[in-house]
Amino acid sequence: MHAESNKWRKLLSATLATAVIAFSSDISALADLNKFEADVRGEFGIGSAAQFGSADLKNAVHVNENFRRANFTAADMRESDFSGSTFNGAYLEKAVAYKANFTGADFSDTLMDRMVLNEANLMNAILVRTVLTRSDLGGAIIEGADFSDAVLDLTQKQALCKYASGTNPVTGVSTRTSLGCGNKRRNAYGSPSSPLLSAPPQKLLNRDGFCDDSTGLCEAK
DSSP, rough: HHHHHHHHHHHHHHHHHHHHHHHHHHHHHHHHHHHHHHHHHSGGGSSSSOOOOBBBOOTTTTTTTTTTTBBBOOOBBBBBOOTTOOOOBOOOOOOOTTTBOOOOBOTTTTTTTTTTTTBOOOTBBTTTTOBBBTTTTTTTTTTTTTTTTOOHHHHOOOOEEEETTOTTTTOOHHHHHTTOOOSSSTTTOTTSSEEEESSSSSSEEOOOOSSOOOTTTOOOO
């Protein structure tokens, strides 16, 4: 009986040792893969594949850098300088970028859901097809920014339209046109997060502003 017990104990030890070695190999392989992706500029050879999730990037300076497909989820980017940098396909949801400088940055196809962009500088930034649902852009500088096909909450879009101006120097699109400001149907109903999409209202934004302070809308002519 004692010999049988020792046999099973040895077998269990060997099995556990094999499992530990396999797990260690998997961790090592994953680390090697992440390093490889970073070295070759990300998956499929595009982007940085850099990981900045929950990172402390306050006052950081990363001017004219490539952050394609990088992960900035929940990162603290307050008062940082990312002007001229490229974020195509990056993840910035829940990131805090209060007073951050994104002048001329390219955020095309970027996920910026629930992001804090209060007083951020987005002058001449490209935010084409960017997802900005539930994000706060209060006081943000948006002169020359291109929001074409971006997804924003209707109330946020209305607030931006009150002072939107300028034309993006790269795309040639005016900020007001890209936001759907004025009496235009393109982007007039906000984002998919807005219930207005399922039943378009009888009112539209007017050309210069907002006739009704309670709704931000004017009667269509």
